[in-house]
Amino acid sequence: MADEYERSAEFVDMMLAPHWAALGPPLSEALAGLAGPVVDVGAGGGHGTRVIARAVPGAEIVAVEPSAGLRSVLLARVNESAGLRDRVTVLPEGFLEATLPERLGALVAMNVIGHFDPPGRQRIWRLLADRLAPGGRAVLNLQPPSEPTAVPESRFADVRVGRRRYEGLGRAVPAGPGRITWHMTYRTFHDERPAGEVTASYDWWILDEPGLKAELAEHGLTPGRTGPPELGMYMIACT
Ligand SMILES: C[S@@+](CC[C@H](N)C(=O)[O-])C[C@H]1O[C@@H](n2cnc3c(N)ncnc32)[C@H](O)[C@@H]1O
Structure with missing residues (x-):
């Protein structure tokens, strides 16, 4: 898989x-x-x-x-x-x-x-x-949403480890009957300066x-x- x-x-x-x-x-x-x-x-x-x-x-x-x-x-x-x-x-x-x-x-x-x-x-x-x-x-x-609707982007995580801070953001778009796709962005900051960004997508059945x-x-x-x-x-x- x-x-x-x-x-x-x-x-x-x-x-x-x-x-x-x-x-x-x-x-x-x-x-x-x-x-x-x-x-x-x-x-x-x-x-x-x-x-x-x-x-x-x-x-x-x-x-x-x-x-x-x-x-x-x-x-x-x-x-x-x-x-x-x-x-x-x-x-x-x-x-x-x-x-x-x-x-x-x-x-x-x-x-x-x-x-x-x-x-x-x-x-x-x-x-x-x-x-x-x-x-x-x-x-x-x-977990929400309970219908396959769009979810605007929001920040769901903000974690500090040492000099680095990690932000997680997510938004979802409908992807067919009973299904959405989550688009996630993971941002890293070092001493508050941008140090990296990773994106990932997940299929999610409602x-x-x-x-x-x-x-x-x-x-x-x-x-x-x-x-x-x-x-x-x-x-x-x-x-
Ligand atoms: C959002 S994470 C939640 C992890 C953990 N249950 C928690 O709450 O901390 C979803 C997890 O489901 C796993 N997963 C996805 N498809 C799966 C499958 N078919 N069988 C078992 N695990 C699966 C992923 O690899 C991932 O670790």
Whole structure:
């Protein structure tokens, strides 16, 4: 599969860090009391993997991350912590191509569902219906926009590291039914002087709450809201 994060991997993990300050506590709460194994879909650099490890002590974790750049961050983060190294397995395939445990205690898909087209989503829901253990849960979030409309450019990240400051900007354009393309610009400043600019584009499939409910219902699954409403998080429990 094409690596849409090839050019942006060096920026993505640090720019997601502030979002994880908000996402971490509700994700922990949603996973409390579960058993493993836990699959982290599109684990990126592992912010969520780390939250899962704390929330589900002792559980085996399978972190699936197809982007080589982000997987390098993930492997380094896992390898540096004895608590993670012993129980996190990093898989380099796309989620739909990965060989996963037969039974899943939980599945986490944060900031990633838009990477799956409608048939791909159907395969994820099918897998949940077939393989989530009784009492198991899936946790995911839906990100705006909820319709395939244009999104004007805005700055979504501003991170300082040493003498350098990194800005992330994004805008989206409609790209067909149910789909947008995000155009991202990553700017680097050294002592506030421009020092570089990288652009990248991501295809993103739109899914809103009614769509999620309708798709899951076809598989006998029901999502419930979890966490603060502005985070767009849902929990799917297997009964
Ligand atoms: C916006 S990042 C989010 C990373 C991480 N979940 C987080 O929130 O910090 C989206 C991630 O999904 C991954 N991804 C894209 N397509 C995927 C697929 N088919 N299977 C698994 N991961 C995928 C990307 O490589 C990227 O790491």
